[in-house]
Amino acid sequence: xxxxxxxxxxxxxxxxxxxxxxxxxxxxxxxxxxxxxxxxxxxxxxxxxxxxxxxxxxxxxxxxxxxxxxxxxxxxxxxxxxxxxxxxxxxxxxxxxxxxxxxxxxxxxxxxxxxxxxxxxxxxxxxxxxxxxxxxxxxxxxxxxxxxxxxxxxxxxx
Numbered sequence: 001x002x003x004x005x006x007x008x009x010x011x012x013x014x015x016x017x018x019x020x021x022x023x024x025x026x027x028x029x030x031x032x033x034x035x036x037x038x039x040x041x042x043x044x045x046x047x048x049x050x051x052x053x054x055x056x057x058x059x060x061x062x063x064x065x066x067x068x069x070x071x072x073x074x075x076x077x078x079x080x081x082x083x084x085x086x087x088x089x090x091x092x093x094x095x096x097x098x099x100x101x102x103x104x105x106x107x108x109x110x111x112x113x114x115x116x117x118x119x120x121x122x123x124x125x126x127x128x129x130x131x132x133x134x135x136x137x138x139x140x141x142x143x144x145x146x147x148x149x150x151x152x153x154x155x156x157x158x
Contacts, residue, residue: 012043
């Protein structure tokens with residue numbers, strides 16, 4: 001309770017110290033890890049440690065919606081859009097009616113670098129398919145031509 005009062009008073013540095021002390025005493029306190037991650041992410045902008053805190057929670061509770069939301073937001077702000085999309089999809093599987101999750105997924109998909117990378121991947125797949133089909137058709141035609149030529153020569157010289 002004491003720590004929540006510190007958070008309400010916006011005394012985040014002291015709240016962080018208290019959460020760290022609680023975690024040292026009992027590393028399985030997932031609520032302390034979650035709240036510590038939130039402080040690190042949103043007030044200290046220490047994304048690496050926030051990520052570590054969230055992963056500790058997810059080790060105990062893989063479907064913790066609050067942590068998954070924060071983690072998706074963290075990835076989204078860091079530009080790790082594929083990771084963010086994966087978490088948003090997991091969140092939708094857990095609760096498909098969550099408006100904020102739909103918005104987050106829309107934000108990821110609307111990001112210019114995501115659109116460009118998606119177009120690039122799609123174009124690359126198209127080119128690969130086109131080349132594969134062309135080469136397959138060319139080789140198939142060449143082999144058939146060789147077989148027919150060989151059969152023609154054999155039948156006339158045999």
